[in-house]
Amino acid sequence: APLSLIQGPPGTGKTTTTCHLVRRLVEKHCQDSRGCNILVAADSNVAVDQLLAGLIRLGVKALRIGFPSKVSQELRAQTLQAQAEEHPLNSKIEETREALSKVKDALYSGSLKGKGKGLAHRDISLHVRDIQKYEQEVTDDLIANAEVICATLVGCGCDALLRSNFHTVVIDEASQATEPRCLIALQKAQAQLVMVGDQQQLPPVVLCPAAEEKGLRCSLFDRLLNSPTLFNQEINMLQVQYRMHPLIREWPSSQFYDGRLQDGLPMSTFSSCVMTKPFLSKSQRKAPILLLDTSDDGSEA
Known part of the structure; x- marks a missing residue:
């Protein structure tokens, strides 16, 4: 669909x-x-x-788009930037950047005069254009192959x-x-x-x-x-849950999901969750869930 x-x-x-x-x-x-x-x-x-x-x-x-600093460290090798650094065209990009840097150094040092300055400005434009072209080719290739x-x-x-x-x-x-x-x-x-x-x-x-x-x-x-x-x-609804104790599941299932939620794990899975003591000293209820009314001022909670 x-x-x-x-x-x-x-x-x-x-x-x-x-x-x-x-x-x-x-x-x-x-x-x-x-x-x-x-x-x-x-x-x-x-x-x-x-x-x-x-x-x-x-x-x-899979290829991850985004700033590497925003990506989990163990997944950064999957980012576009990390993959681009390993791409065969990256050597051409680095060579062009180095050539660009040399031209800029010569231009800004004041050693170039007259026609030499004009040629330097032209070379800078050409190098910048080549870098952008190579970077786009790398990006397109990595996206196409993911x-x-x-x-x-x-x-x-x-x-x-x-x-x-x-x-x-x-x-x-x-x-x-x-x-x-x-x-x-x-x-x-x-x-x-x-x-x-x-x-x-x-x-x-x-x-x-x-x-x-x-x-x-x-x-x-x-x-x-x-x-x-x-x-x-009709919306496709996932109906089997694997997180909650069945007694905890009952309330959200009835209140929000028309009673359609089912348990993917048997009650025996939660044997370690058996309550040996009440939640609160003033309560005698021993159950996996307790609804506490704090509508007055909540000071006791």
Whole structure:
């Protein structure tokens, strides 16, 4: 389908599911001889790094777009900058930079006069043009040979991806991103958009009251779900959770997910969570969950 929404309640493995979905898309695209033309994005660098790490574990050849300082240290070898330094054309770039530096030194030292100064300015322009050309060739080559490109939503609009569009764009944690940020990635999609999120969890963070009042806090994910003209299909919901004790799972399942959440782990898995003492000295309740009313002043809490 051109548009797919996947809802992942807490503990259902949204990121893991996304990584396996992307790997399957890679296999399908390569079989169809379309090239592995996939962009995977999320709102934060941490979320993108989690996706990148998961894809690497699955054997996917992924390239990370973004500043290396914003990327987890163990994943920096997968960044565009790190890969560019190992590219065969990098030696030409370094040679041209060295030649550029020598011309600038000669020009600014005052040793060149008349026609020599004019030639130096011409050489500087030529060297700068060559460096830009080589860098673009390296970037285009690395992007073309990667199976998946990973970037933040804002990073999808960077210069490196300016000339790139993708058959499929996958956005993780889409319900926590503002609509304008999602649109940066969305405009890169040529044929298919997959959004993964959960409208029942935290919405986008909007610090400006005026922007919130105008609707910025409503994510594109949520807007699509509430617009039958834009999205008239049934959302795909992950229903098996592997994080919570079954007794903890019951309440969010009934309150937010129509009782559809199921447990992926048996009760015996949580044997170490058996309560031997109450949560609070004044309470005699021994259970994995306790709802504490702090509506008065919360001083005891």
